[in-house]
Amino acid sequence: MNKLLRRKAILTGEDQPQEHRLTPTLSWPHLVALGVGAIVGTGILTLIGVGADRAGPAVLVSFAIAGVICACAALAYAEMSTMMPASGSAYTYSYGVLGEVFAWVVGWSLILEYSLVVSTVAVGWSGYAAPLLEAWLGFPMALAQGPELGGIINLPAIFIIAVVAGLLMLGTKESATLNAALVIIKIVTLALFVAVALPHFNAANLEPFMPFGFAKSTSPDGVERGVMAAAAIIFFAFYGFDAISTAAEETKKPERDLPIGIVGSMLICTLIYMVVAAAAVGALPFTRFADSPEPLALILREIQQGGVATVVAAAAVIALPTVLLAFLYGQSRIFLVMARDGFLPAALARVSPKRGTPVRITLITALFVSLIAGFVPLDEIAALANSGTLIAFIAVSVCMLVLRRRAPDAHRPFRTPAATFVGGVAILGCIYLFLSLPVQTQIWFFVWNGFGLVVYLLYGMKRSLAGG
Numbered sequence: 001m002n003k004l005l006r007r008k009a010i011l012t013g014e015d016q017p018q019e020h021r022l023t024p025t026l027s028w029p030h031l032v033a034l035g036v037g038a039i040v041g042t043g044i045l046t047l048i049g050v051g052a053d054r055a056g057p058a059v060l061v062s063f064a065i066a067g068v069i070c071a072c073a074a075l076a077y078a079e080m081s082t083m084m085p086a087s088g089s090a091y092t093y094s095y096g097v098l099g100e101v102f103a104w105v106v107g108w109s110l111i112l113e114y115s116l117v118v119s120t121v122a123v124g125w126s127g128y129a130a131p132l133l134e135a136w137l138g139f140p141m142a143l144a145q146g147p148e149l150g151g152i153i154n155l156p157a158i159f160i161i162a163v164v165a166g167l168l169m170l171g172t173k174e175s176a177t178l179n180a181a182l183v184i185i186k187i188v189t190l191a192l193f194v195a196v197a198l199p200h201f202n203a204a205n206l207e208p209f210m211p212f213g214f215a216k217s218t219s220p221d222g223v224e225r226g227v228m229a230a231a232a233i234i235f236f237a238f239y240g241f242d243a244i245s246t247a248a249e250e251t252k253k254p255e256r257d258l259p260i261g262i263v264g265s266m267l268i269c270t271l272i273y274m275v276v277a278a279a280a281v282g283a284l285p286f287t288r289f290a291d292s293p294e295p296l297a298l299i300l301r302e303i304q305q306g307g308v309a310t311v312v313a314a315a316a317v318i319a320l321p322t323v324l325l326a327f328l329y330g331q332s333r334i335f336l337v338m339a340r341d342g343f344l345p346a347a348l349a350r351v352s353p354k355r356g357t358p359v360r361i362t363l364i365t366a367l368f369v370s371l372i373a374g375f376v377p378l379d380e381i382a383a384l385a386n387s388g389t390l391i392a393f394i395a396v397s398v399c400m401l402v403l404r405r406r407a408p409d410a411h412r413p414f415r416t417p418a419a420t421f422v423g424g425v426a427i428l429g430c431i432y433l434f435l436s437l438p439v440q441t442q443i444w445f446f447v448w449n450g451f452g453l454v455v456y457l458l459y460g461m462k463r464s465l466a467g468g
Helices: 029-040 049-085 089-097 099-135 155-170 172-200 227-237 242-246 254-283 295-302 308-317 323-342 359-375 378-406 419-436 441-462
Strands: none
Touching: 029 172, 029 242, 029 254, 029 323, 049 089, 049 155, 049 242, 049 254, 049 378, 049 419, 089 099, 089 242, 089 323, 099 155, 099 308, 099 323, 099 359, 099 378, 099 441, 155 242, 155 254, 155 323, 155 359, 172 254, 172 295, 172 308, 227 254, 227 308, 227 323, 227 378, 242 254, 242 323, 242 378, 242 441, 254 295, 295 308, 308 323, 323 359, 378 441
16 A cells, blocks of 8 residues: 555656756747647537537537636646646646555546547547548548548548657747747637627527536437536537646746746636637527537538638648647656656657657657547547546646645745635536546546556556655
């Protein structure tokens, strides 16, 4: 039992061996752009259709509920990331506060989250890119869709993962600078959608507002619907700020920049989401764009704005990779820290002296998620990714509350206001969202973590450097 609960001292980047040390090159504008780039993406560009299919016009309420829960979790992240300015996000905090077995479960869940997020976004990007490739280049749709849609393999999804991984291997600052430019394109695109769709707003499209009720229930077609069922899926649309916390070691002034990046990006994105979602469900009956892989472009075509729809689709193709960049970046840093701790081969923690980036682990991560993106359906990926995120959010909120009691006088560069209330809302809200996920998703989550615990007991516990 002592081995399961052993905790490690959290090392900052400067404490790491030279070959494992990341280079601090980022400031708060980079972090805000990283957060907005991660958060505003597949959720609003593609999953709004999935959410509307499950909640109808009340998807607006689903967005609000998911946003409040994520805002509380973001505040917990802001406090923990400034107390422990090290890579690894929720995995690192859990290792330092709760103990090794909890850190392993969280790290294993984060592997699930980040891998599936990257895959989901790549599939979402392909949903916008494939029609353009077919129209402009005659690219066969059989090679742009997975088997679930009658295709063979989703090659555009695999291609974009390769491009983003290559960019990340070139350098962190270079990636962040390009990301910031693409984020601006993305925001301008969403503003264009709102400007064109809002004049077509029809209150009749909001009736009935809550056709499937509030709590999760199974409809006759076997799909689990309701406001909370939709919130549990489009919760995917709000997270991304946790990727900022993985950049702690590469941030010049983490005590100042991390809270600005985490909280600032959440506030900006919540405002964007509510406005875009309102314009979408008001412009067209939700049944006409529910479950579309490109709902915003479809809405524009339905209201006779085909030219703008093409612009939005093209902009999505350009800008969605910002989400890929943020999450692929975050996952490679989590793998890096797990390798430092002995849970993965130490060679994977090696940082390129020329580029200052973990090239090996980035390449392996890209290969792994490409296989998922090429063959697995979008909605199944998103739901399963959410389960891993919910566990991470719960863990970070618990860490914050435990440290408030264990070390009340510890230095906290950022203090979460009303910490007990905020932490409680994040924990209880995430538990409720988890229970609102499809049953099949919950089963797969427990299978994944059951397998992970077996791996830990047979492999990870012995290799852990905390016991050495």
